[in-house]
Amino acid sequence: xxxxxxxxxxxxxxxxxxxxxxxxxxxxxxxxxxxxxxxxxxxxxxxxxxxxxxxxxxxxxxxxxxxxxxxxxxxxxxxxxxxxxxxxxxxxxxxxxxxxxxxxxxxxxxxxxxxxxxxxxxxxxxxxxxxxxxxxxxxxxxxxxxxxxxxxxxxxxxxxxxxxxxxxxxxxxxxxxxxxxxxxxxxxxxxxxxxxxxxxxxxxxxxxxxxxxxxxxxxxxxxxxxxxxxxxxxxxxxxxxxxxxxxxxxxxxxxxxxxxxxxxxxxxxxxxxxxxxxxxxxxxxxxxxxxxxxxxxxxxxxxxxxxxxxxxxxxxxxxxxxxxxxxxxxxxxxxxxxxxxxxxxxxxxxxxxxxxxxxxxxxxxxxxxxxxxxxxxxxxxxxxxxxxxxxxxxxxxxxxxxxxxxxxxxxxxxxxxxxxxxxxxxxxxxxxxxxxxxxxxxxxxxxxxxxxxxxxxxxxxxxxxxxxxxxxxxxxxxxxxxxxxxxxxxxxxxxxxxxxxxxxxxxxxxxxxxxxxxxxxxxxxxxxxxxxxxxxxxxxxxxxxxxxxxxxxxxxxxxxxxxxxxxxxxxxxxxxxxxxxxxxxxxxxxxxxxxxxxxxxxxxxxxxxxxxxxxxxx
Amino acid sequence: xxxxxxxxxxxxxxxxxxxxxxxxxxxxxxxxxxxxxxxxxxxxxxxxxxxxxxxxxxxxxxxxxxxxxxxxxxxxxxxxxxxxxxxxxxxxxxxxxxxxxxxxxxxxxxxxxxxxxxxxxxxxxxxxxxxxxxxxxxxxxxxxxxxxxxxxxxxxxxxxxxxxxxxxxxxxxxxxxxxxxxxxxxxxxxxxxxxxxxxxxxxxxxxxxxxxxxxxxxxxxxxxxxxxxxxxxxxxxxxxxxxxxxxxxxxxxxxxxxxxxxxxxxxxxxxxxxxxxxxxxxxxxxxxxxxxxxxxxxxxxxxxxxxxxxxxxxxxxxxxxxxxxxxxxxxxxxxxxxxxxxxxxxxxxxxxxxxxxxxxx
Numbered sequence: 001x002x003x004x005x006x007x008x009x010x011x012x013x014x015x016x017x018x019x020x021x022x023x024x025x026x027x028x029x030x031x032x033x034x035x036x037x038x039x040x041x042x043x044x045x046x047x048x049x050x051x052x053x054x055x056x057x058x059x060x061x062x063x064x065x066x067x068x069x070x071x072x073x074x075x076x077x078x079x080x081x082x083x084x085x086x087x088x089x090x091x092x093x094x095x096x097x098x099x100x101x102x103x104x105x106x107x108x109x110x111x112x113x114x115x116x117x118x119x120x121x122x123x124x125x126x127x128x129x130x131x132x133x134x135x136x137x138x139x140x141x142x143x144x145x146x147x148x149x150x151x152x153x154x155x156x157x158x159x160x161x162x163x164x165x166x167x168x169x170x171x172x173x174x175x176x177x178x179x180x181x182x183x184x185x186x187x188x189x190x191x192x193x194x195x196x197x198x199x200x201x202x203x204x205x206x207x208x209x210x211x212x213x214x215x216x217x218x219x220x221x222x223x224x225x226x227x228x229x230x231x232x233x234x235x236x237x238x239x240x241x242x243x244x245x246x247x248x249x250x251x252x253x254x255x256x257x258x259x260x261x262x263x264x265x266x267x268x269x270x271x272x273x274x275x276x277x278x279x280x281x282x283x284x285x286x287x288x289x290x291x292x293x294x295x296x297x298x299x300x301x302x303x304x305x306x307x308x309x310x311x312x313x314x315x316x317x318x319x320x321x322x323x324x325x326x327x328x329x330x331x332x333x334x335x336x337x338x339x340x341x342x343x344x345x346x347x348x349x350x351x352x353x354x355x356x357x358x359x360x361x362x363x364x365x366x367x368x369x370x371x372x373x374x375x376x377x378x379x380x381x382x383x384x385x386x387x388x389x390x391x392x393x394x395x396x397x398x399x400x401x402x403x404x405x406x407x408x409x410x411x412x413x414x415x416x417x418x419x420x421x422x423x424x425x426x427x428x429x430x431x432x433x434x435x436x437x438x439x440x441x442x443x444x445x446x447x448x449x450x451x452x453x454x455x456x457x458x459x460x461x462x463x464x465x466x467x468x469x470x471x472x473x474x475x476x477x478x479x480x481x482x483x484x485x486x487x488x489x490x491x492x493x494x495x496x497x498x499x500x501x502x503x504x505x506x507x508x509x510x511x512x513x514x515x516x517x518x519x520x521x522x523x524x525x526x527x528x529x530x531x532x533x534x535x536x537x538x539x540x541x542x543x544x545x546x547x548x549x550x551x552x553x554x555x556x557x558x559x560x561x562x563x564x565x566x567x568x569x570x571x572x573x574x575x576x577x578x579x580x581x582x583x584x585x586x587x588x589x590x591x592x593x594x595x596x597x598x599x600x601x602x603x604x605x606x607x608x609x610x611x612x613x614x615x616x617x618x
Numbered sequence: 619x620x621x622x623x624x625x626x627x628x629x630x631x632x633x634x635x636x637x638x639x640x641x642x643x644x645x646x647x648x649x650x651x652x653x654x655x656x657x658x659x660x661x662x663x664x665x666x667x668x669x670x671x672x673x674x675x676x677x678x679x680x681x682x683x684x685x686x687x688x689x690x691x692x693x694x695x696x697x698x699x700x701x702x703x704x705x706x707x708x709x710x711x712x713x714x715x716x717x718x719x720x721x722x723x724x725x726x727x728x729x730x731x732x733x734x735x736x737x738x739x740x741x742x743x744x745x746x747x748x749x750x751x752x753x754x755x756x757x758x759x760x761x762x763x764x765x766x767x768x769x770x771x772x773x774x775x776x777x778x779x780x781x782x783x784x785x786x787x788x789x790x791x792x793x794x795x796x797x798x799x800x801x802x803x804x805x806x807x808x809x810x811x812x813x814x815x816x817x818x819x820x821x822x823x824x825x826x827x828x829x830x831x832x833x834x835x836x837x838x839x840x841x842x843x844x845x846x847x848x849x850x851x852x853x854x855x856x857x858x859x860x861x862x863x864x865x866x867x868x869x870x871x872x873x874x875x876x877x878x879x880x881x882x883x884x885x886x887x888x889x890x891x892x893x894x895x896x897x898x899x900x901x902x903x904x905x906x907x908x909x910x911x912x913x914x915x916x917x918x919x920x921x922x923x924x925x926x927x928x929x930x931x932x933x934x935x936x937x938x939x940x941x942x943x944x945x946x947x948x949x950x951x952x953x954x955x956x957x958x959x960x961x962x963x964x965x966x967x968x969x970x971x972x973x974x975x976x977x978x979x
Contacts, residue, residue: 368821390823399814405634406627417623418824446634472821 001066003161003192004028004051009060011046011215016058020046022215024060028194028208033187033573036196037203037292038212040452040479044196045087047212048165051194052084065161083159087166089356090146092153095139099130102138103152110157117156124152127185128178142524143356144175151182162186164195168202170508172355172523173607174614180205181571188556198479201511201607203227203292205573211292213481218299223573229290229298231265234274238262238283242497247277253301254294256486257493258514259533265290265298293482300483305490308432312499313469315392318382321346321470321502322367327376329359329366336362338525339376346469347500349492351516353507353606359525360506361398364474367504368395381470391419394463395472401459404448408439408458411447412465419466426465437461437491453484460491471495473505477512489515510606521610528613537604540612544568545581547608550589551598552576561594570611577602620824621832628806628836638805642840645794646848647856653790654783654857661688661746664711667695667704674721676762680732681714683758688750705737712736712747724763776862776945784859788944789913789937791848795841795872796933799879800886800904802837804896807887807975826976830884834968837883838876845872862947870950871939874960878932881967888971888978907933932967935959 004027011021021043028034036044049055050062053069062069067078085092093102103125107117125131128148133141138149147167154162162183168176180202183193195206203209203223210220219226231252237260238244245262248255251273254265266274278285290298322344329337337359344350352360366373369385378384381392395401402411409430416426434440437457442450447458456476463471471492477485493515495501505516513519513533521528521536529536552558552574559569559576570577578584586599633639666689670677684691692710695701704710715733723730734751736744760766807830810816819829846869854861861868886899908914910924911933917925928934939956942948950957 365817370817370820387823390821393821395818395821397814397817401815401818403627403631403815404813405631410627410630414623414627417620418819418822420620420823422619423623 002027002029002063003032003065004194005061005063005066006047006051007061009047009050009062010058011043011050011055012058020215021050021057024212024215024217026210026217026220028192030192031187031190032208033183033193033195033206035203035206035209036194036212037198037200037209038196038218039198039481039484041214042212042481043215044212045165048084048163048194048196052082052163053079054084081160082163083154083157083161084163085150085154085165085167087169089143089170090138090141090150092150093138093146096137098135098137099125099141099149100134102149103156106153107156112157120156120158121152124155124182128152128182142172142175144171144178147171148175148179148182151179155182155186158189158191160191162191162193162195164193166196166198168197168199170356172358172614173510173610175355176607177570177611184555184571184573199509200292200296200482201605204575207573209292211296213296213300219295223292227290227292227295229265229294231267231298232271233288233290233294234264234266234285235288236262236264236283236285238281240281241283244277244281244283247281249304251277253303254297256297256302263288263294265294296482297486300481302483302486303438305436305487305494307436307491307494307498309499310429310432311464311467311495311501313392313467313501315469316500317346317392317469317502319346320344320379321348321381322350322504323377323379324363324367325377327363327366327378328374329362329371330374335525337366337373340520340522340525340527341376342520342527342530344502344504346502347496348518349496349503349505349516351505351507351513351519352522353510353513353519353610354522354528355508357524358522360508360522361474362525363522364472364504364506368393368472391466392468393470393472394466394468396459396463396474396476398474398478401462402447402455405446407444407446408450409443411458412462415462416465421465429465430461433461437487453480453487456480456484456488460488464495469501471501471503471505473503475506475508477507477509485512510610513606519606521613523610523614529609533606536609537606540609541604544579544604544608544612546579546583547602547604548578548580548584549600549602550576550578550594550596551600552596554595558594558596565592565594568612570608579604579608621828624829624832625836625839628833629840631806632802632837632840638802642798642844645798646791646844647852649794650787650790650848650852651856654787654853654859660782661743661750663687663690664743664747665690665692666710666712666714666747667692667701669695669698669701669713669715671718672716672720676721676724677716679762680716680755680758683754684714684751701735705735708737708739710737711740711743712751714751724759727763781859783857784945787853787857787859788941791845791853792933792937792940793908793913794848795845795875796879796907796936797900797904798841798844799838799876800883800900801896802840803834803880803883804887804890804900805893806833806837807884808890808893808896811887811890812892827972830972830975834877834880834884834972838873838880841876842869842872845869861944863943864949867950868940868943871936871943871953871957871960874957874964875932875936876964877968878936878960878964881964881969881971882932884968884971884975888975907931910934911937913937932960932963935963 007025009021009024012019024047038044046055050057050069051064053075056070065078065081067074069075097105103121125134130145130149138146141149168179187193208222209226211218236244241257241260241262245255245257248262248264251270252264252266256263320343325341327337327340340363352363354360365371367378380389383389412430413423413426417423434443439457442454447455460476477488492503496503518532520530550558555571555574555576559571562569562576562578568579589596589599668681695713701713713735715735717731720730732755734748736748738744820826849865849868853859882903886896886903890896890899910928910931912928917928935956939953942953
């Protein structure tokens with residue numbers, strides 16, 4: 001019997017006024033690692049809750065192990081076979097109990113006792129690296145460790161079917177890889193995993209994937225079958241990538257400027273125009289395999305954003321726009337930021353990257369003067385943050401600074417006047433900018449009713465009303481889809497490149513590093529690496545060599561084998577990523593006696609940088 | 619201009635918060651009406667029994683003097699056991715016991731006793747019952763049998779019927795005003811804390827104090843508007859009790875009180891992290907303020923220590939002044955001591971409350 005069979009599922013809230021899931025069909029086969037991917041509000045959580053019988057669905061056919069979850073009585077015995085982990089970090093844990101006590105509690109709950117319990121507990125805690133922390137209270141663990149412990153607690157009783165709602169959101173890349181490893185080892189015992197994520201780069205890690213947007217399915221199937229675009233994907237490198245990027249908009253609505261490269265999808269009929277452009281501008285274009293983001297972008301299409309010059313700052317800031325020297329911030333005996341130094345140059349996009357709890361937000365708040373540093377020196381626009389510096393700063397906090405019960409226009413007028421911009425100026429500015437931000441139809445609607453992406457744009461606009469020369473943005477892109485994210489980054493880039501605005505931005509999406517001029521990687525309050533994304537990746541490539549993907553049916557055995565041969569590896573579903581200074585060819589693998597199905601060259605990613613810098617740090 | 623936009627935003631947000639708006643409308647209308655008409659400090663429909671051992675013409679005549687609607691005669695009882703029974707089961711507020719030879723002894727001019735047994739579990743009703751009953755019995759006997767040398771003639775000024783409706787209506791209005799002045803500014807500030815907007819404002823060039831003052835002023839204006847509405851509509855039209863003074867005087871005095879109470883509200887806001895804490899602290903602060911104000915118990919009847927502490931309750935001065943205007947028709951300019959106390963206390967609390975709030979952000 002299949003773990004889940006679903007046809008035309010429909011889930012609504014507020015008595016049908018909000019449609020969360022519409023016309024969704026999918027089947028989870030036994031032994032699958034089935035991944036749901038989509039931005040926040042796509043309907044992933046609702047679907048999972050319906051599958052587990054936590055939420056009543058409206059219509060369609062849904063069977064979990066052959067039983068309708070809406071039929072509460074009949075579904076009761078099925079619940080024993082499922083383990084559901086809701087969204088959020090460590091939701092099911094008892095924060096005051098130690099790691100071991102938590103696991104014991106869940107073992108007792110599920111009737112796992114005696115030697116069986118001890119054996120399994122040791123195995124789980126050792127695989128996740130929690131064994132040495134077994135006496136620490138769960139509340140004192142980092143986000144990633146908490147999430148791993150949550151999983152251990154669920155896995156202690158070997159459920160047949162594991163349903164995990166965003167287990168890796170905001171978790172550091174090292175823990176993320178460990179969580180996936182745990183899922184694979186669980187899956188290897190024959191059990192089924194249904195998991196959701198908002199990270200597009202996690203798509204490759206499952207056996208099946210389903211991409212969702214606005215409650216509907218975009219595509220589904222195995223990664224290799226699904227991630228195919230009609231257009232050809234190119235990675236362009238050039239001395240002047242921005243000029244190339246500009247020109248590409250005439251051909252297609254898919255160009256994305258990432259660092260000093262441009263990624264673009266060229267439909268077959270436009271290939272001629274593309275080659276002409278290439279000749280004229282003499283850039284190199286390497287055909288690449290499309291990824292999930294390419295697919296999404298091809299399906300939805302991007303939109304060019306051109307900002308009017310009203311956002312040009314009236315004041316010029318010094319060359320060293322933001323200087324942070326040896327800043328330490330302690331809360332009691334907890335050190336949130338531990339001796340971090342960096343300088344943001346005028347007009348630069350500077351990214352603070354790191355998992356939840358790394359100290360990014362604390363650092364940005366300390367720089368802004370919301371917290372006073374325990375030690376160290378900070379200057380913004382050449383001065384410590386005071387009244388005259390505040391006028392030069394635009395800021396959006398993690399929670400967005402909007403009043404949900406006011407309309408978009410009321411919000412903008414309010415924030416304008418807070419920054420000393422008169423209502424008439426705000427209104428004339430809004431009338432110019434609304435089409436660029438696509439806000440016209442939302443201006444007189446209350447913020448509470450708006451989709452996340454629109455809220456994010458309004459929040460950004462509200463921070464720009466006084467055309468500040470320095471922008472601080474705290475996790476502005478959390479949970480939005482790639483198209484929304486592109487609009488956002490276009491605005492930031494225009495501000496930085498055209499108007500010389502300095503931008504300091506935090507994010508836990510490692511792939512967003514590509515949009516920044518320079519990044520600071522943070523982990524547990526400490527700076528792990530600092531530099532431009534290209535430099536950081538190049539440095540790692542020099543140390544570790546190139547990356548390759550090896551396809552196999554037995555990823556664990558293959559990884560063991562490679563490790564024993566001295567290679568650095570990472571697991572990606574039924575693929576193993578391997579790093580080697582010596583070029584790896586099929587012949588070389590055969591020579592080494594490594595069994596494989598397929599070999600493909602891969603890339604060093606920002607996540608690789610993070611993982612290896614953190615691990616070499618320890 | 620900037621300040622006007624800050625005010626506008628607060629008022630719009632209040633009006634869009636449907637739950638709070640409904641609560642405010644209820645408190646300033648129906649709640650005052652219910653308090654004024656529902657809570658009665660006079661005796662109404664008090665059930666009683668009689669244990670008449672005399673069973674004479676005079677004894678029956680005496681019982682007939684307990685008039686409706688104040689009293690409600692339920693019947694005769696014989697045994698002491700049944701007296702205990704009706705009181706225990708709350709079937710009566712009191713029992714009148716008339717002894718043997720009541721009539722005979724009265725006529726002879728001998729001493730006799732009438733017992734009034736009341737149910738102490740119903741504190742105010744039993745207290746009133748015994749007082750009323752004593753009066754009735756005394757009047758009956760003096761009227762019937764002899765003339766006393768002194769006659770007492772009470773006359774009540776300002777509230778001729780000694781109607782508790784008048785007092786209750788104003789007392790409840792003042793309580794509601796206090797509640798909202800404590801609650802609204804604190805709620806508005808804490809909502810911003812919860813949503814993380816305070817952080818944004820701290821980063822902005824707008825001084826926090828301007829923002830806080832805008833909140834207090836906006837909420838004060840809202841409460842003032844509701845007060846005017848309650849005064850002209852609920853109190854004067856619906857409950858229909860007289861207002862003797864000048865309404866403008868009443869509102870001006872309320873304006874002074876707005877500063878005092880919203881200062882306290884800022885204390886609440888500075889100590890709270892969420893709405894739950896705001897409501898808890900509001901109640902924690904409201905009860906001593908009400909108690910010490912003399913609204914519930916006359917200050918003179920309190921223990922000495924509480925009498926001294928009552929100086930601290932801002933509501934005390936407000937009640938003094940407001941009731942003087944409303945019930946006695948005293949003009950505002952004659953209330954100098956109350957005004958002085960409110961201004962001093964208000965100024966200090968408003969400044970301190972806002973100072974604390976700004977420091978705590």
